[in-house]
Amino acid sequence: MDVPDFYSLSGCRDLFFDAHEDRFDLPRIQRALEALDLELLGFELASGRIRDLYRRSFPNDPTARNLSNWHALEQRYPLTFSTMYRFWMRVPGA
8 A cells, every 4th residue: 555654854753753644534434524514515535436426326416525425435435535635525505
């Protein structure tokens, strides 16, 4: 697996020497978005193959914004977000 944290000093520090890490998963992100009244716009994905896999798995969600579906996909394919979650959000109506 190609992990970019191994190739930079700051990435290595973050990976191995982080004083405190607070782990988030997709259900926790969903709860945070709801609590903060924010709307998910979408993910920045490492590969177009991930979005294709999502669309094949969940054809009824063409916007690919359903975090429960993404969580189910990640449970089936644990390396989907192997580095971190990168996503965009906004205040609804903004």
